[in-house]
Amino acid sequence: MPDFTDLTPLAPWREIKATEAERAALDPKTGLTMLTQMSLIRVFEEKVLELAAQGLVHGPAHSAIGQEGGAVGSALALRPGDQVNGSHRAHHQFLAKALSYVAQQGLDPAGPFAADIRALSKRTLAEILGLAQGFCKGRGGSMHLRWQESGNLGTNAIVGGGVPMAAGAAWAHLRAGTGNVVYTYFGDGATNIGSVLETMNLAAAWKLPLCFFIENNRYAVSTNVGEVTAETRLSARGLGFGIPAFKVDGMDALSVRLASEEANAIMRAGDGPVIIEADVYRYFHQNGALPGSAFGYRSKEEEADWRARDPIDALARLLGERQIIGAEAVAALRLRCQQMMDEIASELIETHEGKKHIVPALWPEESFVDYGLRGDLSEMAGARYLEADAVAGPVAENVKFIDIVADVMERRMAGDDRIVVMGEDVHRLKGGTNGATRGLSQAYPDRCLGTPIAENAFTGVAAGMAADGRVRPVVEFMYPDFMWVAADQVFNQIGKFRHMFGGESPMPLVLRTKVAMGTGYGSQHSMDPAGIFATSPGWRIVAPSTPHDYIGLMNAALRCDDPVLVIEHVDLYNSRGPVPAGDLDYCIPLGKARVVREGARLTVLTYLAMVGKTRQVVEEMGIDAEIVDLRSLDRAGLDWETIEASVRKTNNVLIVEQGALGTSYGGMLADEVQRRLFDDLDQPVLRVTGGEASPSISKALEAAACARAGDVAAGLRAAMAGQGLPVAG
Amino acid sequence: MAVDILLPSMSAGMEDAVIARWLVTVGERVAKGQPLAEVETDKATMELEAEAEGIVGALSVAEGRRADVGQCIAVLLAEGESAPQAGAPAPVSAPAPVSAPAALAVQDPVVSGASPVAPAAPSDAVGQGRARISPVARRMAAAAGIALDGIAGSGPRGRIVKLDIARRLAGGPARSEPLAAPEPAAPAAPASGRSAVPPGIGPYTAQPVTNLRRVIARRLAEAKQSVPHFYLSADCELDALVALRAQVNEGRDKAQRISVNDFIVKACARALRQVPEANVIWHGDEILHLADVDISVAVATGGGLLTPILRGADRMSLGTLSAEMKALAERARAGKLRPDEYQGGGFSVSNLGMYGVKTFSAIINPPQSCILAVGAAERRPVGRGESIVLAEVMSITLSVDHRSVDGALGARLLAAIREGIEAPMSLLL
Structure with missing residues (x-):
């Protein structure tokens, strides 16, 4: 039997839980703020589900009811300059970070809600409903919530998609030396996708102040975590990358807060990323107001067990035991939250002939549909x-x-x-x-x-x-x-x-x-x-x-x-x-083509390495062709002034590109040309492209797969023959 | 399978040509490479050869008629094929019986060769009755009020393209129109671009403009409108030249005699060598100084003026120059000049002396800078010291492009030419 030596991971992996002493020492103001935030979020989510059930939410309504402890516990450990992003299920994280930013002095469960709390709730709900007054003007909806000022970088509908971007923000903080950190929230489903694992590796290598906050709610839609991964304690992912990891009960907001404080200390000290795995439970299905058990992938008993550990009730009990807040006040808090959300909803929704509708004036203008696809330069x-x-x-x-x-x-x-x-x-x-x-x-x-x-x-x-x-x-x-x-x-x-x-x-x-x-x-x-x-x-x-x-x-x-x-x-x-000479500072306008060679019979639209090759063939053949180097190729960058002037002169168009037919650029360009210039064309827009397949390694096959001089010559011949002027030879 | 023979482009920029003469007849078997027709292009006549063997099924363009590049001018058939019947309605308008497709599908197309002409492709059947025309051609035709009937398209599958409309607008005789069809008395639509026949000219016959005539018209109009001409004239005494000519022609075969014009061309060649600054071409941003002395000599032919070139005329003996000139003139009159025999040249000579013209000014042959117009020799009184005597005198006029040659330089060139003519022994050296 060979000798074995036990190896240990680079970074620790620990479960963390608040002690009774720490519970006893919880600062009342922090506890009440935590309770108020969770109540606001819970009621907000209930309102979203209510509107969804009435058909007023276009698209999915991914509720986080049951998961508030993780979001609020961690967000309350953050500074205003720290940042977060999240996934498709992120209303609670977005609100927790935004509430912490808006009410930096904390929230009082007994007092009326400040105007900015109300405005935050309204803009968030409006965004989820797709309305112009939303944070993203109704573009983002439920899954794309961004409010940069509050540290909300933008939530993401691609599982794991926002995680690398959070690392980019963390890199910016690290370089700026502010000590700020970034939390990227995602679920158990995302721990198996490459972008998350790749980012863990990169963040650890570069020591980025990034917290990978895993909300392990056990279900990726209906798939149980144990069905798709062997190590279901997902914080174990950190062991492979040298990332310190904490596992914590996400139904216990106080423990989550402690875990976050530990993580923040590591990150702010420059020791790189941290993983926090919070065990949580979403009471409802992936989206909508039905429980998961209704779809048969889990039991009512399981749901009842988790509900018995509800994070709001748990915190209310603790605060009650410490005589910080009584049950009636907790109920009154919930009622005030509901009143506020009812009022907000009534401002966005009207009843007409017995049916509820979004107030029509609140929709974005249809002309807004493509606005901001790019900047205005x-x-x-x-x-x-x-x-x-x-x-x-x-x-x-x-x-x-x-x-x-x-x-x-x-x-x-x-x-x-x-x-x-x-x-x-x-x-x-x-x-x-x-x-x-x-x-x-x-x-x-x-x-x-x-x-x-x-x-x-x-x-x-x-x-x-x-x-x-x-x-x-x-x-x-x-x-x-x-x-x-x-x-x-x-x-x-x-x-x-x-x-x-x-x-x-x-x-x-x-x-x-x-x-x-x-x-x-x-x-x-x-x-x-x-x-x-x-x-x-x-x-x-x-x-x-x-x-x-x-x-x-x-x-x-x-x-x-x-x-x-x-x-x-x-x-x-x-x-x-x-x-x-000595000038590396000038610009060429985006969206300006260059006429490389003037001509009267044919407009050749081309770019990159084919510009020179095409010019050579045109001049060898003595074709009276105008060659336009497009230079800017995107839809907004096409220089129609130059292209149109040329085509109106020559009435014939040949598009030359080197690459394969299928993923070609010319298809899009030909479509644009024929739609804009149909009445100026003397024949269909002609194209030179490579073959259909991707080029092979064999030198002979590669040469045949890419458009070359002979293909350009054939294209030029076709373009001349098509206008009744065939070229001999 | 019937093969359409399309008129190819036989020289750079050739857009059309006249089928001067068919060298084959319908029904004749031709071999690959066999000449089919003589094709008259801008200035030359060339032979069009068969690209494959076959039997001539049809000659679609009559001798002397113009055809566009890409136009079908003849049809070659395979063994056993017969020509499609011109003018017969295409058998596509009548829908086939409902049962026909299945039956057709199993027929061997070779065995069922009762209909040797391949049925029209479905797309053609659909296109029946609708002119194929490119968008820009359609727009141009609509703007000019041109009917599309009778226009044979030059594009693929007979598509009418911009070129076809442009030709119609330019007033070229439409292929399918009878030549002598008189224009309607009403003025033509001004937008058509085709000039209306001037009113009140009485009866006339319309002669189609040949390619050569069109090229001459275009080039000379361009030259006269765009080249800033100025003119320098001089009188030359010819007595010495006449005497020397008689001497050198003594004993020569009549066909090989050296002409006065040969002397003049030689004098021009020598003068250009002496004044090389005038042997130039205006070329936009630069002036091209020519290394060789190549002289274009105007030759009248039945179709119009041609200017074959004597290349390196300054290095030729008078005898060689004369022989070369005779050969070129002969080929020019026969329409057999090759493009390299008329394309280029740095200087032109035009001589109307044999028609008794006293003096005239010629239009520069672009892109050259000078042309010498030569009038008739005649006995005129000239001053000799204090007395007036009769001498053989000829007037010459040099037309000069002021962009490339200034007045003083032109005058030096003219003086050198005159000196050569008046002291012709120098031309024999």
Whole structure:
């Protein structure tokens, strides 16, 4: 038998419970505030369920009735500058943090509620009902509650989706040195999803002041925690990552508060993240006013056992035993809460011909539907723009594209310490795999972050940084295809963030990636991401084809308050071109195309590495074609002034792109062109694309899968033949 | 399977051509590579070869008629096929009997070859009765009030495209219209762009404009409107030249005699070598100084003026120059010039002396900078010291593009030309 040596985890894992002495020592004011908060939240949630039962809540009403102890116990341990986010079931956490922020001196269960408590309740209910006066103007509803001022970063309908973003906020606090912490609340169901586990790893590695607060209510909808994981004591997740973890009875708000105070001490001391697992129970089903037992996945007996441990009753008993508040006062508190919520509801809901309706005037205007999908670019005011043909001063000829990539970033980082570069290996290998971040880790070691190979988590961390506002992250995807790995953060979180939370929240994030078609990296590393990003909401996209344009477009991207995808191409990295000598500070407008070559017979719309290739073929064939380098590719960035002027002249359009047909960019563009310019077209919009399949590693197959010169030539021939001017040969 | 022979683009920018002559007849078997037709393009006549073997099923464009690039000009059939009957209604309008599809489905299309012409594709059947026309062409036609009947589209599957409407607007004879059909007396709609026949001109016959004529018209109109011409004239005494010519032609075959014009062209070539600053082309932001002396010489042909080029004329002996000129003129009159024989040149000579024209000013042949107009030689009184004598005198006029050649430079060039003509021995060196 071999020798065994017991190994112990790096960090402790402990259950924590208030002692009788601590219960006896509970400060009455804290206890009463806790009781009042839980009562307000309980009644608020009952009102939501009542309205849901009347069909007045559009969408799900995920109630947290029964779980108030965890939210209130932890939120009351937070400072106003601390922050929280949560998941689809977060009304209680949102309200607990907001109430703690609004009533920083505590709440009196006997007195009338202050106007700001009432206003908070009303704006929250209005948001859940989808009304214009809600915190997110009715956009977010029940599952997307954000009130940044109060420290509520925004709740999330993707299980685990908000967790990386909370880590980003924690990074911003750590760097700012404020000692503030972030709590990210999620349920037992989320402990099995990658974004949570990836973020645990990353937060521990970077010592982020982040509390992973697990509300273990035992059921992911109807699936019991024991069915889907072997270690049902979910705080054990911390053992694998070196994160200290506490397990606590979530029905006991006082114990939760103690656990939070322990956690906060660790985090504020700079010792990194903490896990708190609070055992709680939701009395009702996933959503709506029926108990879970009605759906057969648990028993009435189980529900009765948990209800017997109700957190409000438990605290009221303790306060009663200590003669701080009597049963009648507790009942009166509940009644006042109900009166307030009835009044608020009556202001939002009217009865017409015996039926209840939302007061029609309270809905958002329909014209608001797309408002705030992106910002208004007012942040670009004062930018100095410089096009290549307008350079007046000395010019540096033959400057290498890849050198410009690193140089412009270093220049911006020197002048703006909000900028943080992050990605896989960006801090090593003399500037990552291609040299794009050369010199940055030496010059700014604390702002050039080599990440774990966990695209979803580090992208989400960047999103959290950007939402915070004190950081402007620049994320690198080594290959565009990794966007699928990070898809939730890229598309559900970053792209939708501003719009979903009401249209006013900036998301100043730059995502760099390089198209690598032609390098033999095969099916999972060779896509052009433009089409997917252009058909997803919220992203701006630029694709510089020259060193000059790269400087200007990267500067514009870094100045912009919206997420901007900057697409690079390996074929361009070694290309050279002129740039203004010593000038790395100008911008190129987002939304401005460049006519590369004028022509009368055909408009060729293209971008990135295909600009040069197309020009070469056009000139070899002697076609009288106008080539437009689109440069800005997103819907808002398409330069219709330039495109329309060209098409009205030539009446013929060929869209040239290198990548695969299915995820292509040209499909979207062709649709826009034909809808806007149908009466100016002399033939259908023609397209050059790669094949249907993703490019293979085999050099021959890869070449055949990507659009190349011969495909461009064939496209040009078709475009000329289609207007009655076939080209010989 | 019947194959449509479409008129290909045979030179850069070619949009249409005239089928000068068919070299095959309907029913004739042709081999791959066999010449099918002589096609007259802007300035040249070329042979169109068959791309595959087959039997000529139809010649769709009559000799002497214009066809657009991409237009079907003939049909080649496979063995055993017969030509589609022109003008016969397509058998698509009558719906097939209800039972027909199943029966058709099991028929072997080869065995059932009673109907050798493949049935129209369903999409074509749907399209019957509705003109295929691109959106912009439809809009242009509507704005100009042009009916679409009779316009054969140049686009895929006969789609009428912008080019077809533009051609109609430009007044080109529509292919399907009878040539002599007189225009209605009412003035044409002004928006049509096609100029109305001037009122009160009485009976007339309309002659279709050939490609060559259209090119000449366009280029000369452009030159006269856009090139700032100025003109320099001089008189040259020819007695020495006439005497020398008689001397060099002595004993020469009549067909190989050196003409006065050959001397003049040679004098121009020598002058351009002496004054190279005038051997230039205006090219927007730059002036191109030409290394070679290439002279375009105007040749009248039945179809219009052609300007074949004597390349390196300054390096040619007079005899070579003369022989070369005769060969070029002959090919020009036969319409057999190759594009490289008429495209380019740095200077032009136009001589109307043989028609007794005393003096004239020529229009510059763009993008060249100068053209020399040569009048007739005649005996005129000239001053010799204190006396007046009769001498053989010829007037020449140099038209100059002021953008590239200033007055003094032009005058130097003209003086050099005159010097060569008046001292012709220098041309033999």
